[in-house]
Structures are given as C-alpha cells and as structure tokens.
Amino acid sequence: MASIHAKLALLPDGWASDVRIGFKGRDIETVDAGIEAGPDDERHDVLLPAMSNLHSHAFQRGMAGLAETRGPTEDNFWSWRTVMYKFALSMNPDQMQAIAAQLYVEMLEAGFSRVGEFHYLHHDRDGRPYADIAEMAVRIVAAAEETGIGLTLLPVFYAHSNFGGLSPTDGQRRFVCNLDSFGRLLDGARHAASRLPGAATGIAPHSLRAVAPEELAALTKLSGEGPIHIHAAEQVKEVEDCISALHRRPVEWLLENAGVDGRWCLIHATHMTQEEARGLARSGAVAGLCPVTEANLGDGFFEAETYLANDGAFGVGSDSNVLIGIRDELRQLEYAQRLARRARNIVAVPGGSTGRRLFDGAIAGGAQALGGRSGLVAGAPADMMTLDRSAVPYVGADQILDHFIFANGIRVGSVWAGGRKLVDGGRHLRREEIAARFRRVMAELVTH
Ligand SMILES: [Zn+2]
Incomplete structure (x- = not known):
C-alpha cells in the first residue's frame, strides 16, 4: 500500500492536521489524522481531493x-x-x-482527475459512420488512457437542428444518429470504455432542440444506472424557441416531463426563473x-443565490475548453454573481469562506454527475492533488482555497488519478511528447 503524509488535508468534515492517506490500486484504503509521518510516506504540505471536470467537448x-x-x-x-x-x-x-490528449494533460495539471466527455463528433468528414461506428469514442478512450485521466464517457444523441424535429443541417452531419445507429454507437462506446480501468459511461441527449421528446424518453430507458447529461437553457433564443414549441421553458419542461433526479446533470441551466432554480435544486440533479x-460565449450567468439557498448540487466543466482551470471556473462563477448583484462573497454561507464553499460544492457535485465518489475518505478513488503554498507560507488553512482561487501565489503541485501520480511539480509526466504531437496536428489543421 502506498501512503502520503500531509501537514494539512481537506477531509469531508474540514481541514485536518498531520493526515496520512493509504491507498492501494485505484482506491483510498485508510485515512488517519493527527498522526506522524511514517518512514516510507511521500510527504506533502497541503492535500485535497482532486476535482471532476463534468463537461468537455475535447x-x-x-x-x-x-x-x-x-x-x-x-x-x-x-456565430x-x-x-x-x-x-x-x-x-x-x-x-x-492528439487534441484530446493535450487537453487531458492540461486538465490533470490543473487538478482535474476525471473528465465527463460529452462526445458528439462521431462520424467521418462526409457524415458517414466510420467502419467502427464508435471510432471517435475509441479515440477518446485512447486519449484518456495515454494521459491517465479518469473518464466518464457520455456518447451524445443528436438528431435535429431545432425544436419540432427539424432536419439537421449539413454542418451537423458528423454528429447525427437515429435511435438505431445510436444504439450501436453506444454499445461500441461502452465496450471501449469497459477496457479502461475506472472508466464509466452514461448517456447524453444533446439538448431539447436536437432531441425530440419521444426520442428523449427512449434514450432515458437506454441509460441504465449511468448518468444522463443534457444541455439546457444556455441561450435566450433556445428558451424562446422551447416556449414556442413545447409551451414550457427548457428546465421547466425537463422537470415536468423527463423524470429528472440525482442521475441527471443539466449543463448550463443558465436562464432559469426562480421557480425553476428551486425545482432543479429539489430534484437532486x-x-x-x-x-x-x-x-x-456571452451566454449569461447562473441563478446561484436561489439555487444554493435551496441546497442545489453543482459542479464545473470546461465545455469549449478555451481555458482549463479549477480556479478560473470557480472564480468566474463567483465574479458573475458579484457583478450582477454589485455585492461580494455571494455563494459563501455567513462567516464562511467563499473558496471553500465553491470547492466543496464542485467536488461533491462533480463526482455525483460523473457517477463516482469523492473526498479523501476510505473507499473513494485515490483522486488527489497537492497545493504548493511555498510562495505564501503565511496563508493558513482557512484561507488556502480563497487564496488559490482569487489570488496569485498558490499553485497545483502533484495530482493523482485512480491512485496513479501523473503530475509532479505541476507538470504531467508525458507532457512533452503529447504537446509536440499536438503542435504538429494543429499546424495541419490551421493551414488547411
Ligand atoms: Zn457543451
């Protein structure tokens, strides 16, 4: 059994001193606080659970x-x-x-140990399926394997260009399936993921504009026990089109018609009424x-105050992958609330740390959305990260996460995913070769 000793560790009930974590294979076996380091322990200053990145289009x-x-x-x-x-x-x-591998290296270096890949680039360039209909899903699995990131693969069903079952456009030809071809694609994706230790699969109806209500009902049956992810209420136009077609707002329609529960993750849920925010929080999704x-993308901002006041679960994802960072996502979440409200420390509970509230929430919600367990606790995956506060040694436990998210000086040090140490000193072990291949591929793509 490998073991780590940390001067400070963030356990489920808060910061603890002199913590020793023992892990074997992919999972944590023992957690002891107030204990001296053993002779074989790998020693660190600050240890935290690593985070799930719940939404990516690699x-x-x-x-x-x-x-x-x-x-x-x-x-x-x-546009x-x-x-x-x-x-x-x-x-x-x-x-x-090559692009997915580069992305997953960047995620691991940022402290993300698992990714929810909302995968919809399925077919060949002319829109025809590859000889193996799940070829692109196989490549996502391969990129996860190369980098060691935990994977929850979410094959996407995409059938229409808008509400009312409109035909897809030519630009959408690589995404499109019917229920039959999607069933085969899902089987292939599940088979590929089953060969990757620790991987999970779910299902992703793309959105209410790309999936008709009867198709959504069929897909929900295909999902088994795995997570169900759907884009919802990202854009004002999408909300307006949904009201025209289905006489309900997207989140409202899903809550009334789709059996939304703790297996579900509604991506964005940006444009919600207060009632929708309360309903979504209560659904357990x-x-x-x-x-x-x-x-x-100029989408808008999330109704955090009402949602969190009703104990709504949330996690974060990097979606378009324009920039990868736990701190960037959490800071932007809070700053959007501050700008809208012209106030400070919106998500925190009175007297509490904003950074802690953001981090704890995103750890728990991220793991739930990707079908896993979280936290430095026996039985959970050994998904962990260290923070390097050597530049700001005066920052104590209660301010570490505030400092990490809102200021300079604290960096991610080491990261483990499923018990494997993949990032050391802020750098992924295979960073150079994966980055070199990424540069070659980008040169091909941007010059053609
Ligand atoms: Zn997305």
Whole structure:
C-alpha cells in the first residue's frame, strides 16, 4: 500500500492536521489524522481531493483562442458555433486523439482527475459512420488512457437542428444518429470504455432542440444506472424557441416531463426563473456549470443565490475548453454573481469562506454527475492533488482555497488519478511528447 503524509488535508468534515492517506490500486484504503509521518510516506504540505471536470467537448480545445476576432456583424454564440462547425468538420481521428490528449494533460495539471466527455463528433468528414461506428469514442478512450485521466464517457444523441424535429443541417452531419445507429454507437462506446480501468459511461441527449421528446424518453430507458447529461437553457433564443414549441421553458419542461433526479446533470441551466432554480435544486440533479465558457460565449450567468439557498448540487466543466482551470471556473462563477448583484462573497454561507464553499460544492457535485465518489475518505478513488503554498507560507488553512482561487501565489503541485501520480511539480509526466504531437496536428489543421 502506498501512503502520503500531509501537514494539512481537506477531509469531508474540514481541514485536518498531520493526515496520512493509504491507498492501494485505484482506491483510498485508510485515512488517519493527527498522526506522524511514517518512514516510507511521500510527504506533502497541503492535500485535497482532486476535482471532476463534468463537461468537455475535447475537439473544441483545438480552436481555443482562434475565435476571438470580431466578425463583420455582431458576434454571439451562434456565430461562434459556425466557426466551431468548420473546425469540427475537418478533424480526423488521429487529430482528435492528439487534441484530446493535450487537453487531458492540461486538465490533470490543473487538478482535474476525471473528465465527463460529452462526445458528439462521431462520424467521418462526409457524415458517414466510420467502419467502427464508435471510432471517435475509441479515440477518446485512447486519449484518456495515454494521459491517465479518469473518464466518464457520455456518447451524445443528436438528431435535429431545432425544436419540432427539424432536419439537421449539413454542418451537423458528423454528429447525427437515429435511435438505431445510436444504439450501436453506444454499445461500441461502452465496450471501449469497459477496457479502461475506472472508466464509466452514461448517456447524453444533446439538448431539447436536437432531441425530440419521444426520442428523449427512449434514450432515458437506454441509460441504465449511468448518468444522463443534457444541455439546457444556455441561450435566450433556445428558451424562446422551447416556449414556442413545447409551451414550457427548457428546465421547466425537463422537470415536468423527463423524470429528472440525482442521475441527471443539466449543463448550463443558465436562464432559469426562480421557480425553476428551486425545482432543479429539489430534484437532486446537478447543475453543470461552465462559467468560463459561458462568459466567453456571452451566454449569461447562473441563478446561484436561489439555487444554493435551496441546497442545489453543482459542479464545473470546461465545455469549449478555451481555458482549463479549477480556479478560473470557480472564480468566474463567483465574479458573475458579484457583478450582477454589485455585492461580494455571494455563494459563501455567513462567516464562511467563499473558496471553500465553491470547492466543496464542485467536488461533491462533480463526482455525483460523473457517477463516482469523492473526498479523501476510505473507499473513494485515490483522486488527489497537492497545493504548493511555498510562495505564501503565511496563508493558513482557512484561507488556502480563497487564496488559490482569487489570488496569485498558490499553485497545483502533484495530482493523482485512480491512485496513479501523473503530475509532479505541476507538470504531467508525458507532457512533452503529447504537446509536440499536438503542435504538429494543429499546424495541419490551421493551414488547411
Ligand atoms: Zn457543451
């Protein structure tokens, strides 16, 4: 059994001193506080659970920083999507695997030990299935295997361009399935993931605009016990179209019709009424927030105050993967609330740390959304990270997470996923070779 000793560790009931964690294989076996380090312990200063990144579209990492030039008309989500489709339409399986591996290295270096890959780039460039219909899912699994990140694979069902069952557009040809072909794709994806230790699979109906109500009902039956993720209420236009077609707002419709419970994760849930926020919180589902992407795309901001006041579960995801960082996501989540309310420390409980509230919430909600357990506790996966506070040794336990999220000076040091130490001194063990391949692939993609 391997063991780590930390001067400070964040346990489920708070910070504890002199903590020794024993782990074997993928899981934590023992947690003891107030204990001296043993001779074979790996010693660290500050140890925390690593986080789940609950929402990613890996291929979009390739266009990070390449869609920030203003177009001839007003730029918004829909013009960004046009650029994204162009990019998506050109990528082959080798290129996607290279981009996904680079992304997963960056996630691990940021302290994310597991990713929920909302995977919808399925087919060949002409829209026809590959010889193995799950080829691209196999490549996502391969990228996770190369990097060691924990994977919850969420194959996406995508069938329509808008509400009312409208036919998909030509730009969506690589995403599209019917229920039959999706069943085969799901089998292939599950088979690929089953060969990766610690991997899980769920299902992802893309959104209410891309999935008709009767298809959603069929998909929910296919999901088994795994998580169900769906994009909901990201855009005002989407809410308006939903009201026209289904006479309800997206979150409202899902709560009334889809049997939303603790297996569900509603990605974004940006545009909610107070009543929807209360209903979603009570459903037990996780709100999958992607604050950096939502800011980058100009989506809007989440109704955090009402949602959290009703004990709503939330986690964070990097979605478009324009920037990867636990601290960036959590800071943006809080800052959006501050700007909207013109107040400070919105998510914290009175007298409590904002950083702790954000971090604890995202650890628990992220694990729930990806079908796993969280925390430094016996039986949970050995998904852990250290923080290096050597530049700010005066920062005590109660301010470590506030400092990490809101200020400079504290960095991620080491990261373990499923008991394997993959990041040391802030750098992934295979960073150089994976980054070199990524640069080669990007040179191919941006010059064609
Ligand atoms: Zn998304």
